[in-house]
Amino acid sequence: MSDLSDEVEALLEGTVPPGAWDSPFVGPESGFRNKAKLAVGGTKEAPTFGILDSGYRGVDLRDCGLYEPALARALPPLTAAVAGLGLVPFDVRARSGELKHLLVTASPDGELMVRFVLRSPGQLPRILRGLPLLREAVPQLRVASVNIQPDHKAVLEGEEEILLTEEDTLPMRLDEVTFRLRPRSFFQTNSVVAAGLYRQAGEWIGAVDPASVLDLYCGVGGFALTAALAPGRPERRIDGVEVAPQAVAGARASAADLGVAADFRVGDAGALDAVAAEMVVVNPPRRGIGAELAAAITAAAPHHVIYSSCNATSLARDLAHLPRHRVVRARLFDMFPQTRHHEVIVLLERR
Incomplete structure (x- = not known):
């Protein structure tokens, strides 16, 4: 420092x-990040959640030591449930597939916001059908949404956001103030x-x-x-x-x-x-x-x-x-x- x-x-x-x-x-030097920005790679049968290497192959980072405890506990069951939805990871080289990123934010009280970044809305019904399974895997899930990013460029998310849950805000309680975080709002990590x-x-x-x-x-x-x-x-x-x-x-x-x-x-x-x-x-x-x-x-x-x-x-x-x-x-x-x-x-x- x-x-x-x-x-x-x-x-x-x-x-x-x-x-x-x-x-x-x-x-803290570790266990401090309240948000996981997970690039999705691999295959439909065995997706990876983390980053893509120089050859655009998926590198799994679900056990990264930077995630704060509530987020670290939630990621294994959450990503297992997401893998069970059968979404095809987006292949950057072939420009095919659907699921580009999984964005997960944890509040200081342990609640979660989960955002699926898709190439198109075609898989939206599959995610909606699987929402009860996601809630069963992570009961602390409060807000879920789908972001549509159709462009092939280095931009994490697109302009269209489709809310999947009745709740549309994640309360982020810091000292006296509870901030209301919506899916496309910035918050310090x-x-x-x-x-x-x-x-x-x-x-x-x-x-x-x-x-x-x-x-x-x-x-x-x-x-x-x-x-x-x-x-x-x-x-x-x-x-x-x-x-x-x-x-x-x-x-x-x-x-x-x-x-x-x-x-x-x-x-x-x-x-x-x-x-x-x-x-x-x-x-x-x-x-x-x-x-x-x-x-x-x-x-x-x-x-x-x-x-x-x-x-x-x-x-x-x-x-x-x-x-x-x-x-x-x-x-x-x-x-x-x-x-x-x-x-x-x-x-x-x-x-």
């Missing part, structure tokens, strides 16, 4: 002063470290006590709902913007559960040309926020900005595009143990 910390601090040298760094947040990340943001928000918070790239509402519950003024205005409608629906449901006033709307956070709030929170994809959104934030001159990034290189570039703000606090979160990937959160204040 010290090597990673040194690497990230070096990437941000000149934009994050040395005295701003808090000690890194570290979770490390629940322990994600909870620590939101706690850190909540501490910073409570300390500066903004009257209004705008959460851009808000997803299922992680930072926005944390801001709503942070200490300070009870009338704090909370807004969130996210491009994914399912994530926005989940954020609204969580806000209703908590009884907090928060306005979440569907929109492209990166394309906003006007930003108005005492605090702006951004949690963008790896590419960062870009010069245009940085210019909009600079023009609005909020008192504080919280930037959570999974790419210190783009973070450094974006911080340089925010000349009216300076970093006063920073912390590294080891969201992806045993890798060079990372999550960094910084607090900026207006100069």
Whole structure:
């Protein structure tokens, strides 16, 4: 972890002063992943669930040590039941077959969301008929869906999602907030470290006590709902913007559960040309926020900005595009143990 910390601090040298760094947040080195993204290979009689090697042959990873305990316990009976459905694994070289991926997410309470990624909807009836067997194998199954990905390209899932269960959300309980995760919504893959990340943001928000918070790239509402519950003024205005409608629906449901006033709307956070709030929170994809959104934030001159990034290189570039703000606090979160990937959160204040 010290090597990673040194690497990230070096990437941000000149934009994050040395005295701003808090000690890194570290979770378990193994047993931390709440999600399994399993490429399906092999044959109908003997499918593999894991990855594909350089020759597109299936390599089984059902016993991977990175999965958190609830997920690790569920995968053997679940994948055995899926194998029993008789779905033909997709053959990348021949471009034939149906089942491309099996995506499984476990909540902190042990419930499961299972998504079948198929080349076409032709096998949907087979999966529907087998749903009682899947529930018998894994009673903790809460949400099941089929995603249709017809294209032959390196994209994990397609635009069409077909819900198979009455329940459409997986409750992800982190500290005080239960997030409502829908099939095509993003959620951090490390629940322990994600909870620590939101706690850190909540501490910073409570300390500066903004009257209004705008959460851009808000997803299922992680930072926005944390801001709503942070200490300070009870009338704090909370807004969130996210491009994914399912994530926005989940954020609204969580806000209703908590009884907090928060306005979440569907929109492209990166394309906003006007930003108005005492605090702006951004949690963008790896590419960062870009010069245009940085210019909009600079023009609005909020008192504080919280930037959570999974790419210190783009973070450094974006911080340089925010000349009216300076970093006063920073912390590294080891969201992806045993890798060079990372999550960094910084607090900026207006100069």
